[in-house]
Amino acid sequence: MLRTQVPExxxxxxxxxxxxxxxxxxxxxxxxxxxxxxxxxxxxxxxKLRGLIEAARALGLDNAIIDGETxxxxxxxLPDFASLQKAITQRQxxxxxxxFDLLHLNGQDLPDLGVEERRDILHGLIRPGERIQFxxxxxxxxxxxxxxxxxxxxxxxVSKRRGSKYRSGETRQWLKxxxxxxxxxxxxxxxxxxxxxxxxxxxxxxxxxxxxxxxxTLPIDIRERLWKRVTEHAGPPPRGMKKRPAxxxxxxx
Numbered sequence: 563m564l565r566t567q568v569p570e571x572x573x574x575x576x577x578x579x580x581x582x583x584x585x586x587x588x589x590x591x592x593x594x595x596x597x598x599x600x601x602x603x604x605x606x607x608x609x610k611l612r613g614l615i616e617a618a619r620a621l622g623l624d625n626a627i628i629d630g631e632t633x634x635x636x637x638x639x640l641p642d643f644a645s646l647q648k649a650i651t652q653r654q655x656x657x658x659x660x661x662f663d664l665l666h667l668n669g670q671d672l673p674d675l676g677v678e679e680r681r682d683i684l685h686g687l688i689r690p691g692e693r694i695q696f697x698x699x700x701x702x703x704x705x706x707x708x709x710x711x712x713x714x715x716x717x718x719x720v721s722k723r724r725g726s727k728y729r730s731g732e733t734r735q736w737l738k739x740x741x742x743x744x745x746x747x748x749x750x751x752x753x754x755x756x757x758x759x760x761x762x763x764x765x766x767x768x769x770x771x772x773x774x775x776x777x778x779t780l781p782i783d784i785r786e787r788l789w790k791r792v793t794e795h796a797g798p799p800p801r802g803m804k805k806r807p808a809x810x811x812x813x814x815x
Contacts, residue, residue, distance in 0.1 A: 563663075563728050563730065563733055563735075563736055564602075564731060564732040564736075565720055565732075565733075565738040566732055566733065566737055566738070567738050567740065568737045568738070569739070570705075571704040571705065571707070571719055572704060572737060573703070573704050573705065575724075576723055577704065577721045577722065577724065578677070578678070578699045578722050578724060579699060579700050579702075579707050579719055579720070579721050579722075580698070580700065580719070580720045581697070581700070581711060581716055582718040582719055582720045582739075583660055583716075583717065584641040584716075585631040585632050585633035585634075585641055585643065585646060585660075586602075586607075586631065586632045586646065587601065587602040587629075587630075587632075588600070588601065588611070588614075588630055588632040588659055589601075589629050589630075590614070590618045590628040590630070590661075590694075591626075591627050592624075592625050592627075592628075593625050594624060594625065595619075597615050598615075599611045599618075599632075599659075611657065612654060613657055614632065614657055614658075614659050614693060614694070617692060617693035618659075618694065621687055621688070623667070623687065624668050625666065625667075625668060625669065626664065626666055626687075627664070627666040628661050628664055628665075628684065628694075629661070629663040630660050630662055630697070631659070631660050631662070631697075632646070632657060632659050633646065633657070633659075633660060634646045634649040634656045634657055634658070635658070640714070640715060657693070658693055658694070658695055659693065660695050660696070661684055661688060661695065661697060662681070662696075662697035662720075663677070663680055663684065663728065664680045664681070664684035664687070665680075665728055667683060667687075673729070675727070676724065676726065676727065677722050677723075677724065677726045677727075677728070678724060678725070680728065684696065704719075704721065707719060708739055711741060712741040716741060717741060718740035719738070719739050721736070721737045721739070722736050722737075723736070746767060747764040747767065747773065748764065748765045748770060749763070749764065749765075750764065750770065750772065752778070752788065752792045760778045760785060760789070761775040761776065761778065762776050762778050763775050
């Protein structure tokens with residue numbers, strides 16, 4: 563079940579709200595002793611998440627399908643996506659899975675139950691203080707909750723319509739509202755490699771000091787016009803880049 567992004571969270575009593583965690587969407591599939599963890603796209607990551615496999619076995623379930631987010635936290639206890647890949651390869655003991663839905667349990671399919679019922683059953687399966695934790699719903703008005711989440715530096719908020727059934731694909735029964743900071747930066751150029759996402763190379767205004775890169779999520783026609791423009795003014799990589807890109811266009815001129 564994929565969440566639809568909206569500019570602001572829905573209001574009213576028809577919704578429950580959870581913190582949107584910055585990690586990897588993960589699904590635990592338990593079938594007796596065979597326990598596996600899959601990514602959102604269906605790739606088997608069991609070998610990468612061995613510690614969470616053992617935590618899932620410790621739940622003592624015959625068979626189950628649990629939906630959640632694999633995360634690692636920083637010193638403040640907040641999800642730290644930048645450290646997640648390193649934790650997967652080097653610090654398995656720092657990984658947690660925060661579970662937010664339950665699709666199957668001990669021979670019973672649960673998608674046709676309302677989201678609150680599924681979450682109530684899931685809550686009863688998870689013990690406090692373990693590597694698999696439960697994603698608690700937050701009481702209060704959505705705008706106030708989102709304000710607090712934003713101020714805390716969290717990624718955003720997920721809102722789920724009460725009574726919603728679990729269905730594959732994107733749905734407006736689950737909504738996500740993302741926190742973000744608006745900044746004005748200068749476009750130095752574009753990094754583009756075959757088969758990979760294009761990145762904008764950004765700098766501070768006036769000083770042109772390189773500060774990093776960002777995904778380009780513009781519509782394809784606008785991306786192509788941008789790429790045509792920057793390739794007409796090709797130049798060297800920005801000063802401060804650690805690695806020269808394979809293909810680079812400059813926005814100068």
